[in-house]
Amino acid sequence: MSKIGFIGLGIMGCPMAQHLQAGGHQLFVLKHRSALPQELLDGGAVTCTSAKEVAQKADIIIAIVPDTPQVEQVLFGADGVAAGVSSGKLFIDMSSISPIETKAFAARMNALGCEYLDAPVSGGEVGAKAATLTIMVGGPQTAFDRAKPLFQLMGKNITLVGESNGAGQTCKVANQIIVALNIEAVGEALLFASKAGVDPARVREALMGGFANSKILEVHGERMIKRTFDPGFRIGLHQKDLNIALSGARALGISLPNTANAQELFNACQGHGLGDQDHSAMVRALEIMANHEIK
Amino acid sequence: MSKIGFIGLGIMGCPMAQHLQAGGHQLFVLKHRSALPQELLDGGAVTCTSAKEVAQKADIIIAIVPDTPQVEQVLFGADGVAAGVSSGKLFIDMSSISPIETKAFAARMNALGCEYLDAPVSGGEVGAKAATLTIMVGGPQTAFDRAKPLFQLMGKNITLVGESNGAGQTCKVANQIIVALNIEAVGEALLFASKAGVDPARVREALMGGFANSKILEVHGERMIKRTFDPGFRIGLHQKDLNIALSGARALGISLPNTANAQELFNACQGHGLGDQDHSAMVRALEIMANHEIK
Numbered sequence: 001m002s003k004i005g006f007i008g009l010g011i012m013g014c015p016m017a018q019h020l021q022a023g024g025h026q027l028f029v030l031k032h033r034s035a036l037p038q039e040l041l042d043g044g045a046v047t048c049t050s051a052k053e054v055a056q057k058a059d060i061i062i063a064i065v066p067d068t069p070q071v072e073q074v075l076f077g078a079d080g081v082a083a084g085v086s087s088g089k090l091f092i093d094m095s096s097i098s099p100i101e102t103k104a105f106a107a108r109m110n111a112l113g114c115e116y117l118d119a120p121v122s123g124g125e126v127g128a129k130a131a132t133l134t135i136m137v138g139g140p141q142t143a144f145d146r147a148k149p150l151f152q153l154m155g156k157n158i159t160l161v162g163e164s165n166g167a168g169q170t171c172k173v174a175n176q177i178i179v180a181l182n183i184e185a186v187g188e189a190l191l192f193a194s195k196a197g198v199d200p201a202r203v204r205e206a207l208m209g210g211f212a213n214s215k216i217l218e219v220h221g222e223r224m225i226k227r228t229f230d231p232g233f234r235i236g237l238h239q240k241d242l243n244i245a246l247s248g249a250r251a252l253g254i255s256l257p258n259t260a261n262a263q264e265l266f267n268a269c270q271g272h273g274l275g276d277q278d279h280s281a282m283v284r285a286l287e288i289m290a291n292h293e294i295k
Numbered sequence: 296m297s298k299i300g301f302i303g304l305g306i307m308g309c310p311m312a313q314h315l316q317a318g319g320h321q322l323f324v325l326k327h328r329s330a331l332p333q334e335l336l337d338g339g340a341v342t343c344t345s346a347k348e349v350a351q352k353a354d355i356i357i358a359i360v361p362d363t364p365q366v367e368q369v370l371f372g373a374d375g376v377a378a379g380v381s382s383g384k385l386f387i388d389m390s391s392i393s394p395i396e397t398k399a400f401a402a403r404m405n406a407l408g409c410e411y412l413d414a415p416v417s418g419g420e421v422g423a424k425a426a427t428l429t430i431m432v433g434g435p436q437t438a439f440d441r442a443k444p445l446f447q448l449m450g451k452n453i454t455l456v457g458e459s460n461g462a463g464q465t466c467k468v469a470n471q472i473i474v475a476l477n478i479e480a481v482g483e484a485l486l487f488a489s490k491a492g493v494d495p496a497r498v499r500e501a502l503m504g505g506f507a508n509s510k511i512l513e514v515h516g517e518r519m520i521k522r523t524f525d526p527g528f529r530i531g532l533h534q535k536d537l538n539i540a541l542s543g544a545r546a547l548g549i550s551l552p553n554t555a556n557a558q559e560l561f562n563a564c565q566g567h568g569l570g571d572q573d574h575s576a577m578v579r580a581l582e583i584m585a586n587h588e589i590k
Binding site for chain 1: 394417418429431433452454456457459461462465466468469470472473474475476477479480481483484485486487488490491492493494497498500501502504505506507508509510511512514540543544547548549550551552553554556557559560581584585586587
């Protein structure tokens with residue numbers, strides 16, 4: 001039984017925290033503006049009034065919040081985690097944020113005697129609820145070994161991508177690049193077929209099982225054909241992730257031309273009020289340019 | 296037993312013709328500048344001196360040649376197929392060419408009483424030899440039914456994509472768009488990871504089985520990491536296919552921004568003398584821009 005602080009009880013964090021509690025761990029959670037989930041309180045979660053207090057009372061502190069500035073706030077804001085940690089504690093950031101900032105955050109926490117893991121996830125709300133998340137981890141092997149039993153309560157495909165902090169976030173960026181570009185690939189291909197007068201559903205079926213096959217062709221290809229763009233994973237969140245990719249690319253001095261294009265299509269979706277639709281709705285931007293809807 | 300004309304005994308056509316002959320069919324082949332494969336001659340293939348003669352002697356004429364102009368030459372050039380066909384014959388184009396030109400070719404052949412199928416393949420030399428090609432067919436159901444026993448000798452995943460000519464070629468274009476863009480997706484993602492100091496092999500493993508997974512991540516991701524760029528499918532051929540996609544897009548009035556980018560990367564590969572390498576070597580263009588090689 002570990003004492004676990006859990007900061008960020010959103011759509012992802014709430015079921016993840018429940019799995020930890022169900023696994024027999026004592027949770028310390030942060031008082032929210034909105035009401036805390038009753039199941040967690042009934043299960044014995046202790047409410048704290050600051051991230052500092054969470055860090056003082058728990059041995060391992062997990063955060064899963066929207067973006068880089070929120071992680072910075074949790075760690076180094078007023079009454080943040082950094083103010084409450086002491087030697088031997090472990091901070092695990094399961095948010096999806098900048099790999100470059102992650103290195104800096106980890107160095108500052110290490111200087112306080114606190115171990116750091118970056119451990120972003122993929123699999124979405126469905127994976128969080130089913131405890132089948134993919135967890136991509138960066139940080140020291142010893143910290144990974146310490147955290148692994150907790151990861152196994154929340155996910156299935158758990159990889160220590162590298163022993164330097166940022167490796168997990170870098171892997172998540174790679175994941176989001178591929179997913180976005182594969183969505184655009186399927187979108188451009190099905191749009192071409194549809195505009196040429198060919199049934200996109202038959203094209204998808206003919207291509208599945210061949211060299212063009214992908215998880216995205218299977219899942220999002222069907223979404224594009226059936227016009228089911230309710231999320232899923234929202235365009236606004238994928239924009240945030242591609243922003244991390246593109247600002248990272250600028251910092252690293254590399255060129256990601258198709259990632260940049262995909263982000264522009266997401267921007268166009270926002271311009272058409274589609275930011276809350278599933279990221280497969282990227283195809284809508286291609287359709288608007290083509291003045292043709294896939295059918 | 297059918298009388299089958301087979302025009303284009305190249306890397307793909309030769310094993311395909313052999314499977315038809317092994318299936319008990321009588322082949323009529325075109326005299327070449329280079330020597331004809333001895334196995335075909337030993338098996339009883341009849342040599343003709345023109346495509347016209349092939350069309351006169353065979354009931355079903357199959358062609359698999361490099362590009363649109365070669366199909367036009369085979370059909371409508373001096374002593375071409377069109378000069379030799381009579382009512383009731385069937386022409387099957389298994390080349391990968393323009394879907395728009397295909398419609399025009401089919402209309403001209405239909406006017407001569409000759410049925411037409413466009414039936415491009417994917418699966419490459421390996422699929423041709425193993426008779427496991429994916430065959431994407433456009434044309435009338437009756438013609439498809441007539442040709443199906445022949446397709447089954449050469450391939451496995453055989454789909455009548457649409458009953459209009461050009462549907463098979465359109466599906467092949469969609470295939471080539473997705474494959475090219477998935478290659479770029481994996482290339483951009485692994486380059487990002489490598490430049491950020493993370494082992495791309497571990498990233499690939501972490502992402503396989505998740506939402507970023509694709510046939511290209513599995514096969515070409517490994518090629519990029521192991522630096523095995525011997526073909527495979529040559530960049531020069533994929534450029535030809537993306538040219539069909541982009542000129543088709545212009546004719547149809549649709550915009551394919553990532554397909555255009557991918558073609559530019561292939562162009563850059565040509566500029567660096569990489570046109571005969573496998574299409575996964577598209578990542579080399581990204582690497583050259585980044586002044587960093589994946590490792």
